[in-house]
Amino acid sequence: MKNMFLSSSLVVIGSVLSMSSHADPMAVFKGQAIFLTANNSLTVMPDSPAQLSCRYDEVNNVFISASTTTPSSVRIPGAFDVKVVGNDAYVATSTLVNDVPTTNYVKYNVSACLPEGSFTPSIVRADLSAGKMTIPCVLADGHEYRVEMDQRGNSMNWEVTFAEPGCQ
Structure with a gap:
């Protein structure tokens, strides 16, 4: 039960x-x-x-x-x-x-x-009060990605929480 x-x-x-x-x-x-x-x-x-x-x-x-x-x-x-x-x-x-x-x-x-x-990627957008950042285009090892990051605590350290292929 x-x-x-x-x-x-x-x-x-x-x-x-x-x-x-x-x-x-x-x-x-x-x-x-x-x-x-x-x-x-x-x-x-x-x-x-x-x-x-x-x-x-x-x-x-x-x-x-x-x-x-x-x-x-x-x-x-x-x-x-x-x-x-x-x-x-x-x-x-x-x-x-x-x-x-x-x-x-x-x-x-x-x-x-x-x-x-031609496509020009948007600028990085950050909401520091919410601890969220979106990077619309990152070139890493020859591949393009859209990345979302969360702030770690109250520091200025960020961790990737989501990444998808391609720029938006």
């Missing part, structure tokens, strides 16, 4: 932690655009004061070529994560179906937001 209670408790705690972890905004830097999921939406904005090359067309439900300095948003209920692969943005969603959390994704062609041309 004790083991069953412990197992049930761990499942409940894991579910609560999993659901609460989806509340933080997620951002991806690609080309000269930032793709951000927060507040039940996907927002695309320029990574600098320069103009963005796309806007969201609500009538046709697509991103189209347009020059704007205003971020472009599309409402996606339950949006909690975004991944840009090639010319497509995959937005992960989480909703309740019969009181059971269900994860799905929505796909958008964002090629209009990723203009052709």
Whole structure:
């Protein structure tokens, strides 16, 4: 009985932690655009004061070529994560179906937001109060990586917590 209670408790705690972890905004830097999921939406904005090359067309439900300095948003209920692969943005969603959390994704062609041309990696972004740093492009042993780092305690020492091939 004790083991069953412990197992049930761990499942409940894991579910609560999993659901609460989806509340933080997620951002991806690609080309000269930032793709951000927060507040039940996907927002695309320029990574600098320069103009963005796309806007969201609500009538046709697509991103189209347009020059704007205003971020472009599309409402996606339950949006909690975004991944840009090639010319497509995959937005992960989480909703309740019969009181059971269900994860799905929505796909958008964002090629209009990723203009052709030479790529200049973004600058390193750090949130020193949170102890987080993202390096969009590191060349190591002839390979390019995007790296995320966490600060160790109150020191200025950092440790790599995530790395993926390619620059964003």
